[in-house]
Amino acid sequence: MNTRTLTLVVALLCGVFTTSPAQQTKSKVLAQTDRITLRASGKHAQQSDRTHFRFTVEDRASGTTKVIETHSLLTAIERTVVANDKAVVLGSRYSQANGAILLDLESARQQDFLLAYEPVVSPGGRYIAFKRWYPRFSDAEATSDVLMIYDTQRSNEANRVIPARRGEAEDVSYAQFAGFPVYPAANAGQTYEVWVAEEASRHSIYLPEGALAATETDGRIAFVDVIGGEHWLVEVDISGGLLKPTARKARIDLGAITERPDVAVYVKSLRRLAEGTYALSLRPELGLSTTGVKVVVRR
């Protein structure tokens, strides 16, 4: 077994633990690999409205145990991925945000924190894909979705396209401007700003299962974007770098695949068949006779 295989052992634990005010949770195993066991306990502080998470990293290879203390905006941990001496702890803050705490297990410190919507970690643990965060009460024009990519192998500063005020890792503005915007083109590689006046032009993105299956191997992210009621399969290519992403897309022809035009389709998962060709699996309970469709994306 080579080093890469060893370090790419990814553990995923879907258990959720939530802290309520002033409640100390018992230590819980978040993730376990053949080398690392990561545990956490949490206590929410009413005064600061932060949660004190205490992470314990047990390294069986070296026989050491390290502790990482954080005061987090998150109130719940939902799943954790451990890979490449990093841990990506995904969670949420009430219903205000999703987010991720990035832990450097080698140096036993919190490396970064990002506010996000729907964060997903690539199979090997290197990339976090998510939708740009905005407060839940925001101008509608500012709520058009932007797909973001965070590279856990880069430093904090190298994960921000504009120089950010360097404050505490969990300052809201520092955390909300983390990662690279890669889609749509108006934002790709350059800006976090969003202002789409026309409702029919706003993006509504979601990442089905399998969206990041080819991200580490081929630099591709595939997802669905709903624009003005039309569904598009989009493939973003980041193989040229996160500052120069390119996108191609194809409309998902609902009329051809559903006899229920009154029911909007939802793509549950996708699978890359060949260059630019994807098999989409549709949510089964829609009563469709067809639950799969092949789509080819073009520039």
Added chain:
Amino acid sequence: MRIHTGTPQGVHLIPCFQTFTKSSSRVLWLLAIVVLQLACGGGGGGGNSPVQPPVTPPPTTATVNVTSADVTKDAIAVTLGPSGSSGTLKVELVGATTALVKSDTRQAGDHTVSFNLPSIGEGEYTAVRATWTVGTSTATKDLPYHIYVLGSYRHSQYNTPHEVTCTGADVKSYITTGQCWAMDAYINGQLREQFVSQVNMNGSGTAIDYGPVMREFWCLNQPGVPMDASERSFRKSAPSVSCSGMALDGTTVARCKNDTRLNCGDKVYIAGVGIKTVTDTCPACCGAPEMKQLDNFTADNRCSGIVDLGRFVTVKVY
């Protein structure tokens, strides 16, 4: 016809022997009558008809009616007949798939059956079907009834915090009006520290001195922004919901905008909680597994401590 014993005058004779009663010897005739009466089957009214088999009751015809269904009351009303019968009642929800609600033995009469929601599979159902079997007789009745069982949802809560409930020292803030280039675009103000933190995350709140405010974004991207304006600028503006013109109160919920099962104005029944109306979107709800999270607005305006209601079976009602 029955035969009575006693005096000949009292004898009621079967028709085929009535003519014999007028003959001479009353005794002989009476004897003959008795013998013939026995030969005729002991009183059957049909003369020389054969011996009748034992009488069996006619077969029972099962009847069933679904008189009402209301998931918000967890009640399906069923009437079973005929009176006095007993059999097997099966109640189902019918749609693209069929879900068994209940199957058990019942007596005829009026019954109320629970929807048994936790056991019902997710899906859209358009009728309640009752099937009632008594012996070999089966009756089925459908009542049109449209619901969409969404499954078990996380029900979180959101609010607009009031500054008076927040703690911390007053900190420098800017109050904006949306007129980004005006001379007085940024008015110096003081807001409690925890309130500033909450509005930055939540996007909205009610300030003691300024009323409803929202986190300022637009002006911060325009020229002339104070150097320290980030995360401390708030525009005088009341929050609104994403469903145009709809309410924001204790009877409304927000859903993931990609959840195609729920649209603006849809009613949902939250088992154990009640009926609420979808009026808003909740971006964080999209991160829940299968988007199964609804955010319930609450008038509780505390600065923090607004926690989840819990997990409940949730049904879209039509």
